[in-house]
Amino acid sequence: MPNLLFADDKKTAAANDAQKMLNTLGLNFPPKAKRVIYLHMVGGPPQMDLFDYKPNLGAQFDKDLPDSIRKGQRITTMTSNQKRLPIAPTKYKFAQYGKNGMWISELLPWTAKMVDDLCFIRSMNTDAINHEPAITFMQTGNQNTGKPCLGSWVSYGLGSMNENLPTFVVLIAKSTNTEQLQAIGARLWSAGYLPGEHAGVQLRTAGDPILFINNPQGVDEKVRRATLDGLKALNEINFRTVGDPETHTRIKQYELAFRMQSSVPELADLSKESAATYALYGDEAKTPGTFANTALLARRLVERGVRFVQIYHNNWDTHSNVSGRLPLQCKDVDQACYGLIQDLKARGMLEDTLVVWGGEFGRTIYSQGELTKNNYGRDHHPRCYTMWMAGGGAKPGLVHGETDDFCYNIIKDPVHVHDFHATALKLLGYDHLKMTYRFQGLDQRLTGVVPAKVIDSLIA
Numbered sequence: 001m002p003n004l005l006f007a008d009d010k011k012t013a014a015a016n017d018a019q020k021m022l023n024t025l026g027l028n029f030p031p032k033a034k035r036v037i038y039l040h041m042v043g044g045p046p047q048m049d050l051f052d053y054k055p056n057l058g059a060q061f062d063k064d065l066p067d068s069i070r071k072g073q074r075i076t077t078m079t080s081n082q083k084r085l086p087i088a089p090t091k092y093k094f095a096q097y098g099k100n101g102m103w104i105s106e107l108l109p110w111t112a113k114m115v116d117d118l119c120f121i122r123s124m125n126t127d128a129i130n131h132e133p134a135i136t137f138m139q140t141g142n143q144n145t146g147k148p149c150l151g152s153w154v155s156y157g158l159g160s161m162n163e164n165l166p167t168f169v170v171l172i173a174k175s176t177n178t179e180q181l182q183a184i185g186a187r188l189w190s191a192g193y194l195p196g197e198h199a200g201v202q203l204r205t206a207g208d209p210i211l212f213i214n215n216p217q218g219v220d221e222k223v224r225r226a227t228l229d230g231l232k233a234l235n236e237i238n239f240r241t242v243g244d245p246e247t248h249t250r251i252k253q254y255e256l257a258f259r260m261q262s263s264v265p266e267l268a269d270l271s272k273e274s275a276a277t278y279a280l281y282g283d284e285a286k287t288p289g290t291f292a293n294t295a296l297l298a299r300r301l302v303e304r305g306v307r308f309v310q311i312y313h314n315n316w317d318t319h320s321n322v323s324g325r326l327p328l329q330c331k332d333v334d335q336a337c338y339g340l341i342q343d344l345k346a347r348g349m350l351e352d353t354l355v356v357w358g359g360e361f362g363r364t365i366y367s368q369g370e371l372t373k374n375n376y377g378r379d380h381h382p383r384c385y386t387m388w389m390a391g392g393g394a395k396p397g398l399v400h401g402e403t404d405d406f407c408y409n410i411i412k413d414p415v416h417v418h419d420f421h422a423t424a425l426k427l428l429g430y431d432h433l434k435m436t437y438r439f440q441g442l443d444q445r446l447t448g449v450v451p452a453k454v455i456d457s458l459i460a
Helices: 015-024 055-060 109-113 131-140 150-158 220-241 246-268 275-281 291-303 320-345 417-429
Strands: 035-041 096-097 100-105 118-125 168-173 308-313 353-360 362-367 377-382 386-389 398-400 410-412 438-439 442-444
Touching: 035 131, 035 150, 035 291, 035 320, 096 109, 096 438, 109 320, 109 377, 118 417, 150 168, 150 308, 150 417, 220 246, 246 291, 246 410, 275 291, 275 320, 291 308, 291 320, 308 320, 320 353, 353 417
Parallel strands: 035 308, 035 353, 118 398, 168 308
Antiparallel strands: 096 100, 118 386, 353 386, 362 377, 438 442
C-alpha cells in the first residue's frame, strides 16, 4: 500500500496533489477522516436515561406499555414471561445544552459541555436482540461470527500509517461496577476472510502490554534478530512450496513484533504526560486499565500513526439496579470522553479523526423486574438507541432522528447499522458498495447484500 495517503494533507495542499492521492489509492471520495477511535459501550446504554428525554412519561409511571406502541414486536425471554410491562420513566434530571438544545442527563455533565462538538444519532436501530449477535452485528455488519470487523476493513482499505505499531489496536477497559459483564473476545476484532494482518492487536492494560514482548532471559537482540531471519527464510521456502498468502502475513507479523519491542514500551509510558492532560482526562487516567487510561492511550496511539483504535467498556447491560449501576458507568466514561475530544481538538487531530461512541442496542422503557420510583431494570431493545460521533467529517452539533413518546419506535430519520457503516466508510473515502473483497466466489462487503444508504445529513 503506497504511503501517499499519509502525506501532508493540510488545507494548503494543492488540489492536484489531493486528486493524485485519491486516484493512486483507489478511494472513491476525498477522505474526511483518516483514523478512527471507536468507543463501544458493551451491553447497551439506556438511551432514555442519557440522551432521549421524554418529559411527558412521568405521568405514565407504572402504567402498562400500550399495545399500540409495542405493535406485537418481539421481546426477550427475560421479560416475555412477565405479567405486565410497566413503564419506567427515567429517574434522572435532564437539561438542554448547545446551540441545538440537545437534552443531556445529569449523569453526563462533561458530555453536556461538548454537545456542539458531537453528532448525535437518536434513531439507531439493529436486527439483533441479544448481546452476542448484536455486538457482532455492530462490529462486522453480520450477526454470525467469522466476518471482518470495521477496524479490519479500515486496515484493509487504508493501510498502515506507521512501521512500528499495528494498524488496528484493541483496548479493553475495566468498569468500576462488574455486576453483569458480557463476553469480549478476539472474534470481535477478527480479520475474518481478509488477510490476517488486518486483525486487531489487543494491548493489555495491565502488566506487559503484549505477552512475550520482551526477549526470554539469555536471548539478546542479536539472537532474536538471527532467529527471525531464519524463520523468514523457512517461511519463504514454505510459500514457494505451498503458495499460501498467509505465510507472508506471518512474516510481516514477526517483523512488526520485533519493532514493537521498542515502540510499545514507549507508547505505554505515560510518565511524561503533563498535569494539564491528567486534569483533562481525570485522575483515573493514571490507573492502568480504567476507561480514562485507555482513552489517553488511544490518543497516544493515533498520534503515533495507528489507523483504528477500538475500546470496549463493559457492564452496560442494566437488566436491574439502574440507579446502582448507571451512575458508575457514566462516571467511568464521561470526563474521559470529554478529555479525549478536547485533547484531539487541541492537537489539531479531531478534524481528521472520527470518534464513535455507542452500544449494540438500546434498552426498554418498560421495567424488567421490580419497579419503584427510585430503581428499575431495563431489557434489550433493538428498535431504537442513541450513538454519537465527533470529528472526522461528522457534522458537529447535529441531533439526528426522533423516537415516539415512549422511546420505543423511531418516527423520523432512522439509521440502521448498515447505514451507519456505509456513512463511516464514506467519511473514510470509500463507497461501501465498491469496497469489496473476493471470497468464496462473491465480492464481500461490510454492509452485506441488504440495501444500505449513506446518511449524508450526518456529514459536515
